[in-house]
Amino acid sequence: MLSLGSGGAKSTKPSFVSYVTPEEIKAEKDPPKKEKHPDLLPGEVEFCSANPILKYSQDDLSQHGVFGTLFCTNFRVTFISDETPQEKTAKTFKNKLYGEKNDIPLMCVDHIYGVYDEKRKLITGGLVKNKYPSKMIIHCKDLRVFQFCLTFTKEEDAKKIFQGIAHHCLEEKSLKCVFAFSYMGTPSPGTDLSFCREMLRKQETIMFDSPEDWTQEMKRTKANCRLVIENKNFELSQRLPKYFVIPLAIGDLFSYQGKGLPIWCWSHYSGCALFKASFPPVTQEDGDFQKHLETMINAVAHNYLYSVKTEDLSESLPNIQDIQQSYNKFKQFFLIENSTDFWLSDVKWFSSLESSGWLDIIRQCLQKAVEVVECLEKDNTNVLITEEEGTDLCCVISSLAQIMLDPYYRTLMGFQSLVQKEWVAGCHAFLDRCNHLHQKDKECHSPVFLLFLECVWQLVQQHSPAFQFSETYLTVLSDSVHVPIFSTFLFNSAHHREGVMKAESPLAQSGPLSCPTVWDWSVQFDSKAQNFFYNPLYSEKVKHEKAVRKPHKPKHQRQLSLPSTAFKTPLKKGFFKDETDSLKKMLQVKRLSRWMGSPDSPAATTREFYESWQHRPVDYHGLLLPCLDGPAVRVWMQRYLRWIPEVYILGGGSVAMTTKLMELLSQVQDLKRVLEQRDTSQAAKIDHRPYIQHRLLSFGSSGRLSSSFPFAYTRNRSFKPIIPTGLMQRLMVTDSLASQEDEASSVASFV
């Protein structure tokens, strides 16, 4: 039994076995009276705290840790070490809102486990009451794992902090309690100057919250559709955006509360377009509604050449509960509490991955998006994708298809605009899907947006030079979903957002509300850190070349990769296809087909489509298709493995390559600058490409950075190899081969 030197801490239960060596307990014999407090953000309020708490350090194989104070505020759970802070090393990639080492935003908490008498239990409402666990394990949504030992502090403090954390992280709460509403009430930090710059930056991401944004987008893609402003005050439907675009041929807007209304997503240069719609399941009796839907499909067909393909995504893709279940299984493989677990799970790694089905769901989504792309690009057919709500998988598939087709969406600003267009303005129910409020109703939780980012990551890793943004950008974006500050991910629809913002606005005394969007990256990162968002390999379009070739094109014009005919006809059935195409055009026959009805399986036709694309010359500014074969779909290593010390590659990993590339680019840039300085006769402007700022980064001893960089930045990590424990593998070699002699001469009978 342990008795603590001072601090009046009650002795722990006799059954408790300490993980801590006596030396460690001695270290805190003198509890600091001068309490440390976290640096609170404007609007952040401290709820409770407890000291001393032992935080186990994760990157240590043994159960060691540091003592400190654990706080719970309205924004986060935070731990402050009693040790005097070590000399601050300049960390290049630091989140201004929370530290990755000691802070857990409340919204980021996934599960809390308590260890009671050596037994681990998932903490739910019922367990919180009187007993508090000796050890508290917190699993975060960004896959960090924290372990705190509560037995060294006073019983009442331990109880209070445990209950406080459990309450604020797990109990259902109202949207108003989300930190964003306290945070935004305070004047935005920073000088006016930086604010102006922010505004400038923001302007580049198109928010799609005004009619002009939509008009501009229609102009950019040469769409011939109709902008609807009748829903400005949500009279039409509360599930639809304020402004949206529909096919010209739709006359009646007001029936069925906008159900079945085809929402325009994007237009192909040929004229055909992609639409999405909410199609509730129709019963046989409901003839009128069925007719309404028929009219809607016809209207889409009218958009271009009277052809349309409709695809019910809820029929062909897993539903949101499947997605949720699969992800729950999948993420377990990365929430690793100790080294033994790690090496045990390493043996069955591949089959575990497969059993979760997560990679397969990613593949299915990409596959479906390729099918949509094929219709638009090869067949020049209008496409209407539908599901019951029209705001989940529709968003995934339509955004993916647009990224594959339109290089603008592969730039950072373009990508952000796309998320605004399809997801935020498009009324994806972020609040419910992300379960920010810990609602008990499990039906509506699902990581749909994360699934989309996963799919984008697959594209990024397969075609890196085509994307202006890096995988670090995607990882940070996926983390930001759980930072309760950004209006982007807090609402279920445009109507919801407006309702809440209106109701909340009197609370903020100083003028209009200023709840930042996630695209305001300066809230989280300084400009130096933001450089990590850019992909050094991005093959930027050569501007003057284009100007020579296509001087008449407007700025955001997509490059038309190849005349569509060159790509249109597969070898096999080319002749007939052409004929029917022209026939169709002549007769203007309405073609309503479903994928299921087509003779070849969709997988086989997309295979063919992929292969013919593969044979074309590389064009990073044209169509982009993913390879979907087994080995090509991979695990997003950076996101999932960044907190696991066992897989850090010291001095290696992609950071080594990125560093080298940045170096290379900066040298190219320096040379260019010198040339320009020399070139006095011509006052040519220096090419201010954003990623060139990378040269500002000094990695110093980049040879010693770990593969998890820029995340999990460990300072004093010793340069030691990570040798598997329990190497004595139970590698099941059941046949007789294992026991054979190396020299075959002794086993002549072997065949």
Place this chain on the structure above:
Amino acid sequence: MYLFIVCVSTAKDVTYICPFIGPVRGSLTVTNYRLFFRCTDREPVFGLDLPLGALSRAEKIGAATSRGDVSYGLVCKDMRNLRFVHKELEDSLKKSAFEVLMKFAFPVSNNMSLFAFEYKQVFPENGWKVYDPLAEYKRQGLPNESWRISKVNDHYELCDSYPAALFVPVTITDEELRRVFSFRAKGRIPVLSWIHPESQAAVVRASQPMVGQNGRRCKEDEKLLQAIMDANAQSHKLFIFDARPSVNAAANKMKGGGYESEDAYQNAELVFLDIHNIHVMRESLRKLKEVVYPNIEESHWLSNLESTHWLEHIKLILAGALRIADKVESGKTSVVVHCSDGWDRTPQLTSLALIMLDSHYRTIRGFQILLEKEWLSFGHRFQQRVGHGDRNHTDADRSPIFLQFIDCVWQMTRQFPAAFEFNEYFLITILDHLYSCLFGTFLCNSEQQRLKEEVPKRTVSLWSFVNSQLEEFVNPLYVHYPSHVLFPTVGIRHLQLWVTYYIRWNPRMRPQEPVHQRYKELLAKRAELQKRVEELQREAANRTASSSSERAGSPTRSITPVQTFV
């Protein structure tokens, strides 16, 4: 291009049954070196070019069908199978193409010489001069006060699978060494492979001691190991790494072999590394081929991959090498590595550990030296393991040990993209020519055999070819960190299947344009700009020289000199 190639036979109207694009009709040409199939009707033109050395098995499949078709199946060592069909009853020319194929594919079985002995291409470099053992040991600072060169095996009398030059502790006499020869399996005594430039910790390789069931001892062997330990003042311990699983090591006692007992070898600690034998590895690769060729089953890809255990074996080998490197680097302790005979798992482990420890072996020439030293001179049985020109494809001595090693190196290049001077194409080229029999490098089983066959005189070295066009094999991202130890991560999570090697025949897995291309473009751009800057500098210098020399520190001077990689 290839001298002394005899265009032996051509057959038209042969159908190649491509598993990816279906049947292709074209003409098949067989020479004494390769098989060449071409179909010009398709867009793009379809071609197939295969050195006959890559064939492991070639046979007529079944009898002629009712339609009179005869089909031939070719099983290749490089992870593919080919199938050709042609009509039987036509002119005899076609038939002969396949007969010629059968004959030239397995020259050794037909008492003919391998094509490498006919190939007389001249390259500007002579690759046989890449490895000079004494120069390499000299680079390591040898001989020194603790290690000497022994001439005891000068004529390969004591051990025919070892090189002539052996480094042993100075305190051991040749007479004592002779006794050790009889105590180690196949006479492969503990000799030095590499020595740490600072700590003097040594990597020593050997074969198993012939302990047997009765626990035989050899006091000279014990003295030798003690001397190896004593040669390193930093540590009073010696680690013996036995690559085998302990069960297999113990089973070897029945056959006279075994492992060092800690009673007999004071201060030595024995560690088993659990790496399986050549038969397990062969079987694992066979399963892997089944899983990746020709088609990949998408829905079960990962569990299928796991069931081959291929990456698990890779993990164990890398983990073993990592432990060796760690003991030498962090523990400053000398190590002895052996398996049963010390020519399969032992070179895998020592050469990987050396790559981790010594950045020289991560350069193109350094890697060639490493292969020449650890694999070729120390007698990895390439002829047996690959079966050059041998028809007997079921030979149990065949095993992909070297392929596995190259795979491990590839895994390391993935984890440390800037640490290796060579690129992936270099590794693939080595593997392709391991089978092709175009070069003499990988022929025979030992240094002694290669000398006897006059391989260096009569054939061309692979390194002649490689070093004459280095730019093809350079990694554009290479940064030379002189004293930089690499500790890779061996978790399966960070190991990948080498898709660009094992699945390279699947056209869908090929990237449109390798990223490699992008790097090259960048480097080219830099080189171009640099040239322009230099031109302008020169121009400016000329101008200012005439006026005055006041601006010594002109802005151009401040640019860091840029190294050129290509």
